[in-house]
Amino acid sequence: MRSDTCQHTAIIGAGIAGLACARALDAAGLPATLFDKARGAGGRMSSRRLPDAVLDLGAQFFSVRNATFRRAVEGWHKAGSIAPWPASLWSAQAGRWQRHEDDLERLCGTPSMSAVTRHLAKGLTVKAQTRIERLVGSAGQWQLVDEHGEHHGPFTRVVISAPSPQAHALVAPHDATLAEACEAVIQRPCWAAWALFDAPLPALPGVDDDWQAVRVNDPRLRFVVRNQLKPGRQDQGESLSLLANLEWSEVRLEDSPETIVEALLDAFQQALPDGSRLPEPSALGAHRWRYAQPDVFAGGEAVNLDYRLSASGLSLCGDGWRGPRVEDAWLSGHHLGEALAADAI
Ligand SMILES: Cc1cc2nc3c(=O)[nH]c(=O)nc-3n(C[C@H](O)[C@H](O)[C@H](O)COP(=O)(O)OP(=O)(O)OC[C@H]3O[C@@H](n4cnc5c(N)ncnc54)[C@H](O)[C@@H]3O)c2cc1C
Known part of the structure; x- marks a missing residue:
């Protein structure tokens, strides 16, 4: 029997981590309320909806290596979300272009990356x-x-799934150990640009016409994706997402989006086989991710601790x-x- 049927958890951040935490609590019959500063759930898996196109500007796909994750992913597959x-x-x-082949299983959301987090958010309370x-408050009695x-509250426990610098600001006044743990995680920035075209891209010599994504070896640009060749988007016109290198993004973080998209399109033009030219874009832009990807992360499988849980009732994932x-x-x-659910029994 549960010691307290009113154990209500607040989760700050409705990205995939916050949603996975809420679903595990929900599976154990424990209520959770998610809070997100954005217009909806998704975080770095959200997609941008323009009048003529849906663009993924954060995660472009995800890979599956772990058996527990694989089981969850099978459910998303059955639901038609990936x-x-x-x-x-x-x-x-x-x-010089070469086909990249390996055995890694890669998947993406359909009809957009945010379909995954929309699916996970079904039936959950997301503010x-x-x-x-x-x-404000203390163990067992937290207000947001x-x-x-x-x-908002009171909540028995608070989970913070925001990137570590943002989590730090919330935990620092209450829990020095959690704050110190946040300081040890480095989240690096990344610029993600996009361009729409009225005309199709030119055929590239030696490359399949329906190439979908390319890893680019360039100091500025690392990955280019054709959004309209992702599953469920066949009705939209040609559009590219162009992800910058993290080191380059760090140095250019305060540049204007216009300068960034120009530089990334130029890098892509230079990566095309000789004689191939990109058509003129009809619309373009760039999104700055201040905390895109952890470069130095804490825990991990090696120490079997991929979250932080404190007696204060605050936790981090x-x-x-x-x-x-x-x-x-x-x-x-x-x-x-799962750990919070076990703790509540
Ligand atoms: C450009 C880019 C490309 C990527 N490509 C890939 C890829 O191809 N494959 C892959 O596997 N991974 C990729 N990643 C990484 C992947 O997207 C992330 O690892 C993952 O989505 C992180 O999820 P999360 O829930 O931990 O954090 P987030 O998705 O960042 O969720 C945190 C949430 O907290 C919210 N938040 C923050 N502060 C507050 C606050 N004070 N109050 C309320 N809400 C708050 C934010 O709005 C956000 O929604 C990429 C990331 C980026 C940025």
Whole structure:
């Protein structure tokens, strides 16, 4: 029997880690309320909806290595929220393109990356457009204060799944150990640009016409994706997502989006085989991810601890506690949810 049927958990951040944590609590019959500053769930798996196209500007796909994650992914597959992608992955260096082949299973959301987090959010309570600025209270009696000064709670426990620098600001006044743990996780920035085209891209000599994604070896640019060749998007026109290198993004973090997209399109033009030219884009832009991917992360499988749980009732999960991928973020949130559920029995 549960000691307290009113054990209610607040989860700050409705990215994949926060959602995985909420689902694990829900499976144990424990209520949770998610809060996110964005317009909806998704975090770094969200997609941008333009009048003529849906673009993934964060995670482009995810891989499956872990058996527990695989079982969850099978459920998403059955629900029609994901599909295998890419079938045609290439790598490019100084105009030379080669097909990239390996045995790794890669999948993406359909009809957009955010389909995964939408699926996970079904039936959960998500308070969107609610930026939590501080916590007040103590163990067992936490209140969340949002940017308008409104108080939410009380909650028995608070999970923070925001990237570590943002989590740090919330835990520092209450828990020095958690704050120190956050300081040890480095989240690096990444620029993600996009371009729409009225005309199709030119055929590239020696490359399949339906190439879907290419890894680019360039100091500025690392990955380019054709959004309309992702599953469920065949009705939209040609559009590219262009992900910058993390080191380059760090140096150019405060540049304007216009300068960034110009530089990344130029890098891609240089990566095309000789004589191939990109058509003129009809629309373009760039998104700055301040905390894109953990470069130095804490815990991980090696020490069998991919979240942080404190006696104060505050806990931390997300990719920063395990590794730089969607799979890591999901596992971190899922394991924390299971630990909290076990603790509540
Ligand atoms: C450009 C880019 C490309 C990537 N490509 C890949 C890829 O191809 N494959 C892969 O596996 N991974 C990729 N990743 C990494 C992957 O997206 C992340 O590891 C994963 O999505 C992190 O999930 P999360 O739940 O830990 O964090 P997030 O998704 O960042 O969720 C945290 C949430 O907290 C919210 N939040 C923060 N502060 C507050 C606050 N004070 N109050 C309320 N809400 C708050 C945010 O709005 C956000 O929704 C990529 C990431 C980026 C940025």
